[in-house]
Amino acid sequence: FRPLCIGYIPLPGQPAHVIASETCALDTVHATFVREVQPGEMVVMDEHGVHSVTFQTSSKHAMCVFEFIYFARPDSILKNCELEEARIRMGNELAKEAPVEADMVVAFPDSGTPAAIGYAEAAGIPFREALMKSRYINRTFIQPDQTLREAGVMLKLNALPRSIRGKRLICVDDSIVRGTTSRRIVERLRAAGAKEIHMRISSPPMRYPCFMGVDIGSTKELIAANRSVEQVREHLGADSLHYLTIPGLMRAIGRGPAQEFCRACFDGSYPVPVPQQLEMDKMQFEMPPKTDHIPGPPSLMLAEPKI
DSSP: OOOOEEEEEOOTTSOEEEEESSHHHHHHTTOEEEEEOOTTEEEEEETTEEEEEEBOOOSOOOEETHIIIIISOTTOEETTEEHHHHHHHHHHHHHHHSOOOOSEEEEOTTTTHHHHHHHHHHHTOOBOOOEEEOTTSOOSTTOSSHHHHHHHHHHHEEEOHHHHTTOEEEEEESOOSSSHHHHHHHHHHHHTTOSEEEEEESSOOOOSOOOSSSSOOOGGGOHHHHSOHHHHHHHHTOSEEEEOOHHHHHHHHOSSOGGGEEOHHHHOOOSSOOOSOTTOOHHHHHSOOOOSOOOOOOOOOBOOOBO
16 A cells, blocks of 8 residues: 655665665665565565565555655655656646636645646646745644644645735645645635635545545545535635546556556545444544454465565
């Protein structure tokens, strides 16, 4: 589900290998990207060098598609795909699927910026800054509770009235999860004098919880799971709302068959068995299982180590 890559540093007399979750981390230590760690693979680094052990595993891959949309930094490369360019292409696709007359395209910074640039390019509408972001506030999506998310939005972004007063805006963001950020920003843009606000989202609606490492364990937290697109639009206070379709998203990524990605948060098709009760909250997932038996390690078929 998550990426992992190997890098190489040609240090004088003692070459070194490094492991990172994203290729941008390799750049900071002047390491050269070697390859990605494959699903079902264990990489061993010791005094003899780097060794790979492959476990018997399913041939099915399920890379989290949200890595391409939001999680990974845009200056990283994943599956031989430059993420900045992929996100620009998402904006291109979105402009084709959901055109609208407007005076400018603006981004919800920073994660919405590449898609906004792509939308502006494809639509032939100027891209402008309408929101200033504080660099000292963390990502609101990953804050642990609603109060912190609300406070984070108010502290993080401020509108530029001179740029947007009387203007029709196309506002592009990468996703809408809980709706916290989007609703507050729409309110600020309205207060700053925006004439029209058309929301364009460069990913499909998130309707299903994630059980693969993301802090969303219930559909109660997902605004699109409980409302239609029109109801979400009304809740946000926008004049229109459109999401990128799954086919449009996969065209923008353009790497491998769609079946090689986990898109369960969009279509509910989980690549592994998940709890039958989808309304389990965060605390239930974090509690240890009640059992008197401590199972041993699973039986694994190991291939011969290879350099």
